[in-house]
Amino acid sequence: DADVTQTPRNRITKTGKRIMLECSQTKGHDRMYWYRQDPGLGLRLIYYSFDVKDINKGEISDGYSVSRQAQAKFSLSLESAIPNQTALYFCATSDPALVDPTVPNYGYTFGSGTRLTVV
Amino acid sequence: QKEVEQNSGPLSVPEGAIASLNCTYSDRGSQSFFWYRQYSGKSPELIMFIYSNGDKEDGRFTAQLNKASQYVSLLIRDSQPSDSATYLCAVNRNNNDMRFGAGTRLTVKP
Numbered sequence: 001d002a003d004v005t006q007t008p009r010n011r012i013t014k015t016g017k018r019i020m021l022e023c024s025q026t027k028g029h030d031r032m033y034w035y036r037q038d039p040g041l042g043l044r045l046i047y048y049s050f051d052v053k054d055i056n057k058g059e060i061s062d063g064y065s066v067s068r069q070a071q072a073k074f075s076l077s078l079e080s081a082i083p084n085q086t087a088l089y090f091c092a093t094s095d096p097a098l099v100d101p102t103v104p105n106y107g108y109t110f111g112s113g114t115r116l117t118v119v
Numbered sequence: 120q121k122e123v124e125q126n127s128g129p130l131s132v133p134e135g136a137i138a139s140l141n142c143t144y145s146d147r148g149s150q151s152f153f154w155y156r157q158y159s160g161k162s163p164e165l166i167m168f169i170y171s172n173g174d175k176e177d178g179r180f181t182a183q184l185n186k187a188s189q190y191v192s193l194l195i196r197d198s199q200p201s202d203s204a205t206y207l208c209a210v211n212r213n214n215n216d217m218r219f220g221a222g223t224r225l226t227v228k229p
Contacts, residue, residue: 035219042219042220043207045218112162113161113162
């Protein structure tokens with residue numbers, strides 16, 4: 001099984017519908033993130049969470065909300081989907097270096113992505 | 120000005136050559152720097168990270184960091200067709216979030 005699992009893999013939805021994208025991880029990481037990727041714009045941060053009680057907005061949080069149901073689960077919701085939210089969405093996890101605390105390695109592990117199309 | 124800038128490419132090199140990928144960033148307080156490889160339709164995969172000025176080598180990959188110039192690069196020696204992908208530069212600004220460049224598409228021709 002993948003370390004970071006996203007569901008669904010692909011989704012087509014209509015304008016105005018509410019949709020939830022789910023992410024679960026088995027890495028035991030505290031930090032989880034949601035990004036969207038658009039051609040030419042790269043990955044942009046939507047929301048991030050450092051633990052179950054900590055939720056923070058990223059660069060582009062308008063129109064999105066999140067829920068951290070457990071350490072392993074972080075869901076992204078589009079309250080009323082619009083066509084310009086059509087994108088590839090990635091969940092990611094990270095944890096500070098466990099072997100050497102002086103090494104600031106905060107590399108991410110990404111899920112396989114959800115391709116969302118809003119029509 | 121974008122926080123993390125990369126030449127979008129495409130960058131084309133022949134098999135066996137050195138591929139050089141460049142990245143600049145705007146926040147001088149940035150602490151750590153990453154290179155991810157992303158194959159078409161797949162998720163990004165971490166290949167290198169660097170946090171001190173100078174070079175860091177891992178197999179055929181070398182990351183270079185110059186904080187004074189706010190510049191990060193990735194060299195791929197003995198490029199292979201399997202290296203053809205989009206390479207994303209990412210910068211960790213203050214432990215709170217990571218900012219990504221738009222990526223450079225690399226093609227290695229046999």
